[in-house]
Amino acid sequence: MSTNRRQFIKAATAGAVAASLPSTGAAESHESEWRALEILILGGTGFIGPHMVREALRRGHGVTLFNRGRTNNTLFPDLETIIGDRADNLTGLEGKQWDVVIDNSGYMHHDVRASASLLAPNVEHYIFISSISAYDSMAEPMNEDSPLAQLEDESVTTFDWSIYGELKAASERIVAERMGEDRTTVLRPTYIVGPGDHTDRFTYWPVRVRQGGRMLCPGSPEHPIQVIDVRDLANFTIDVVERRITGVFNTATEAGSYNMRQMLDDSQAVSATSVEPVWVSDDFVREQQLMGALPIYHPITGEYGHASSASAERARAAGLHNRPVRETIRDLLAWWDTLPAERHENARFRMTLEREAELIAEWESLG
Numbered sequence: 001m002s003t004n005r006r007q008f009i010k011a012a013t014a015g016a017v018a019a020s021l022p023s024t025g026a027a028e029s030h031e032s033e034w035r036a037l038e039i040l041i042l043g044g045t046g047f048i049g050p051h052m053v054r055e056a057l058r059r060g061h062g063v064t065l066f067n068r069g070r071t072n073n074t075l076f077p078d079l080e081t082i083i084g085d086r087a088d089n090l091t092g093l094e095g096k097q098w099d100v101v102i103d104n105s106g107y108m109h110h111d112v113r114a115s116a117s118l119l120a121p122n123v124e125h126y127i128f129i130s131s132i133s134a135y136d137s138m139a140e141p142m143n144e145d146s147p148l149a150q151l152e153d154e155s156v157t158t159f160d161w162s163i164y165g166e167l168k169a170a171s172e173r174i175v176a177e178r179m180g181e182d183r184t185t186v187l188r189p190t191y192i193v194g195p196g197d198h199t200d201r202f203t204y205w206p207v208r209v210r211q212g213g214r215m216l217c218p219g220s221p222e223h224p225i226q227v228i229d230v231r232d233l234a235n236f237t238i239d240v241v242e243r244r245i246t247g248v249f250n251t252a253t254e255a256g257s258y259n260m261r262q263m264l265d266d267s268q269a270v271s272a273t274s275v276e277p278v279w280v281s282d283d284f285v286r287e288q289q290l291m292g293a294l295p296i297y298h299p300i301t302g303e304y305g306h307a308s309s310a311s312a313e314r315a316r317a318a319g320l321h322n323r324p325v326r327e328t329i330r331d332l333l334a335w336w337d338t339l340p341a342e343r344h345e346n347a348r349f350r351m352t353l354e355r356e357a358e359l360i361a362e363w364e365s366l367g
């Protein structure tokens, strides 16, 4: 790294103290001092990584990737890729320096401890991509100061989705310990959606709307939905890099700003189809054990009653811009249509129209 680069970072670091959160959420901008930065991305070839890579390159920064070389490994042939494994081989990262690391692929706290320990002397700024799952409870609305989930057994060595949030919370703490809070940013996204989303969760809804007809809809038209477009997350992450913003940020559309009715309206407008929604109660969804079949939907009471109520005010004050969800739906469907038929048939969430009609008949028979 050049002396000038170091000097710039020092100046930016001084400003970053003022930009540190959580006190006010106000972030100081250093855009007038803009210079190309060297960014290390742990991951980079999954869903969100490529959007971050492209945004960083578009703005003129240098990007190095670190991954095992298994996922989409022909995506960025012109970038330096350091091959390794977060679990047991960080050798390729030793003795190298970057301005900032974006950690997209941190799932196990032991792996995050290893990377944060090794990189702490060699990067100025560590951005950890966490999740709103890191919160202890979704039964109440969440802001960045809400209690975090506690990992009961710190010695656990095997990843399991049932402790995903606990592992994220532990990883956040470890990064802050190793780097210091003034060099750490934690982003907690809600459902990340848009082109390239391999989870098929939000995608289920606009794809279903496009089929038209009577449609099983859980809850009510006012049922909240909270997502973040992957490109808005990528833009904000690179803003955080450039402006050296530290602190903790939920990243989402604003709580209460979007609901099932708007999703149906937007999806119908984009695909020029119409559906006749048949609203079934939360209790019916529970009784029919449909929770796993209707993605991103949670009954508004109980354990996940406020899963779509994470405050994103702090991120918005720091510059997060959310595009209209209608635009996300348009681009998501355009991307979906590029996928092979076999991929559509094997979508992770897919209810046949026959099954849906059966459920609607069952609901209507209840009077």
Ligand SMILES: NC(=O)c1ccc[n+]([C@@H]2O[C@H](COP(=O)([O-])OP(=O)(O)OC[C@H]3O[C@@H](n4cnc5c(N)ncnc54)[C@H](OP(=O)(O)O)[C@@H]3O)[C@@H](O)[C@H]2O)c1
Pocket (backbone or CB within 6 Å): 042, 043, 044, 045, 046, 047, 048, 049, 066, 067, 068, 069, 070, 071, 072, 073, 084, 085, 086, 087, 103, 104, 105, 106, 107, 129, 130, 131, 132, 188, 189, 190, 191, 192, 193, 199
């Ligand atoms: N999707 C959502 O809605 C959502 C919501 C909230 C938070 N998040 C967070 O967003 C982050 C990114 O998600 P994503 O779906 O884009 O990425 P991902 O698919 O989980 O990550 C894939 C990237 O990590 C690399 N990788 C995986 N295991 C590795 C290992 N052991 N060592 C080195 N590299 C490894 C992969 O390349 P190789 O396979 O080649 O190694 C690939 O580049 C995650 O931290 C997730 O918790 C996601």
